[in-house]
Amino acid sequence: MVKKKELQVAALKNGTAIDHIPVGQLFKVVSLLGIEYLETPVTIGYNFDSKKMGKKGIIKISDKFFEQNEINRISLIAPTVNLNIIRDYEVVEKKQVSLPDEVSGIVKCNNPKCITNNEPMQTRFQVIDKENVTLRCHYCEVKIKKEDIELK
Amino acid sequence: MNRKSLVSIADYSEEDILRLIGVAEIFEKNPNRKLLEGKVCATLFFEPSTRTRLSFETAVNRMGGRIIGFSDAATTSSSKGETLKDTIMMVSNYADLIIMRHHLEGAARYASEVTGVPIINAGDGANQHPTQTMLDIYSIYKTQGTLENLEITMVGDLKYGRTVHSLITGMSHFNPVFHFVAPDELKIPDLYKNFCDKKGIRYHEYTDFSEDVINRSDIIYMTRVQRERFTDLMEYEKVKNVYILRNSMLSNSKDNLRILHPLPRVNEIAYDVDSNPKAYYIEQAKNGVFARQAIICDVLGIE
Ligand SMILES: [Zn+2]
Numbered sequence: 001m002v003k004k005k006e007l008q009v010a011a012l013k014n015g016t017a018i019d020h021i022p023v024g025q026l027f028k029v030v031s032l033l034g035i036e037y038l039e040t041p042v043t044i045g046y047n048f049d050s051k052k053m054g055k056k057g058i059i060k061i062s063d064k065f066f067e068q069n070e071i072n073r074i075s076l077i078a079p080t081v082n083l084n085i086i087r088d089y090e091v092v093e094k095k096q097v098s099l100p101d102e103v104s105g106i107v108k109c110n111n112p113k114c115i116t117n118n119e120p121m122q123t124r125f126q127v128i129d130k131e132n133v134t135l136r137c138h139y140c141e142v143k144i145k146k147e148d149i150e151l152k
Numbered sequence: 153m154n155r156k157s158l159v160s161i162a163d164y165s166e167e168d169i170l171r172l173i174g175v176a177e178i179f180e181k182n183p184n185r186k187l188l189e190g191k192v193c194a195t196l197f198f199e200p201s202t203r204t205r206l207s208f209e210t211a212v213n214r215m216g217g218r219i220i221g222f223s224d225a226a227t228t229s230s231s232k233g234e235t236l237k238d239t240i241m242m243v244s245n246y247a248d249l250i251i252m253r254h255h256l257e258g259a260a261r262y263a264s265e266v267t268g269v270p271i272i273n274a275g276d277g278a279n280q281h282p283t284q285t286m287l288d289i290y291s292i293y294k295t296q297g298t299l300e301n302l303e304i305t306m307v308g309d310l311k312y313g314r315t316v317h318s319l320i321t322g323m324s325h326f327n328p329v330f331h332f333v334a335p336d337e338l339k340i341p342d343l344y345k346n347f348c349d350k351k352g353i354r355y356h357e358y359t360d361f362s363e364d365v366i367n368r369s370d371i372i373y374m375t376r377v378q379r380e381r382f383t384d385l386m387e388y389e390k391v392k393n394v395y396i397l398r399n400s401m402l403s404n405s406k407d408n409l410r411i412l413h414p415l416p417r418v419n420e421i422a423y424d425v426d427s428n429p430k431a432y433y434i435e436q437a438k439n440g441v442f443a444r445q446a447i448i449c450d451v452l453g454i455e
Pocket of ligand 1: 110111114116137138140141258
């Protein structure tokens with residue numbers, strides 16, 4: 001049975017429903033997934049009630065199926081998110097995000113003397129501790145803890 | 153990235169370090185070997201460092217290579233806003249090898265990714281200075297006859313001193329015991345203690361520079377305690393004379409003890425130590441040329 005609350009949002013025929021997005025991160029997730037450049041219908045839900053989280057965000061995207069590496073881009077800011085892959089109104093697959101071994105271009109190095117902050121170039125970090133989310137800048141070797149991660 | 157570049161001492165395995173020591177020994181016996189005939193080496197010093205540049209240029213000259221480059225970024229197009237990438241790509245058209253020093257951290261790693269010409273990092277800000285570490289390790293090997301199982305005491309600024317951090321990494325292959333002697337404000341960062349823990353390396357921390365620790369040591373590695381590192385100048389005034397090595401402190405030290413210092417020193421080694429045969433810091437600098445000759449040949453694939 002489909003819950004009434006869910007019906008307030010257009011049901012998806014085919015596509016991806018992203019659920020349990022922390023509300024504070026919703027628009028960052030939108031931007032990291034490049035949703036503003038899609039041409040298919042998208043529903044963005046903000047401040048929905050959630051038993052687990054209090055408030056949550058959701059995104060439903062028609063006719064779009066993400067590659068795992070695209071999904072992993074949001075793992076740094078929204079590790080609890082799950083994705084439902086929907087075909088013909090049925091959830092055919094559930095996906096979790098997971099931290100990749102390396103993060104390119106998303107995070108800013110917080111060392112002002114790092115070459116990446118002084119040269120037009122991509123940042124690059126190795127994820128050296130997946131459990132506690134610690135990154136190491138591939139260039140200046142500075143380590144960045146979860147609470148200090150700053151997105152570009 | 154081309155695999156030949158030397159950006160960080162962590163790029164070297166235990167075997168690499170031992171092989172380079174072997175090559176440095178050959179150069180020490182005969183430094184004048186024309187192995188770089190017909191080769192052009194660029195020394196790009198975006199940040200000036202006369203000592204390091206002269207050591208590299210001596211190494212190249214003794215092997216018959218030619219040098220192009222600059223000793224100060226003020227004279228280059230990077231002062232007109234040219235990117236590092238463009239400078240490196242331009243010089244790559246001319247040189248077989250690029251030796252670079254830069255005030256920005258990660259500059260050498262990035263340079264090694266934008267060119268196929270091998271890069272030797274001659275210092276990138278507070279990050280890495282791997283040829284200094286190789287000359288330190290070569291000095292330890294020469295004076296002790298081995299790198300294995302040594303008691304190494306590091307004194308002074310262990311928080312910001314990159315030579316200390318790199319030496320910990322480089323020596324980690326050889327089962328050392330480290331003694332870290334530093335004031336509270338400049339003690340060794342947890343990062344390096346965690347590294348030692350992970351590698352099973354024993355270490356001890358002290359705020360006192362006592363004869364006890366001196367007498368246990370095979371190597372004492374002195375560093376500068378700089379006033380500008382202190383947030384609290386009262387604290388600096390309190391500790392500035394605590395981490396000074398004087399000749400009288402060495403009377404019961406081991407015969408094989410040698411005292412190293414990356415130089416330049418300020419006042420952390422009293423002048424009365426200089427005449428003690430255990431003082432090694434001047435010869436240590438001379439070893440830099442041999443270590444750099446070995447590294448240059450290695451990155452160029454010259455046997
Ligand atoms: Zn960095």
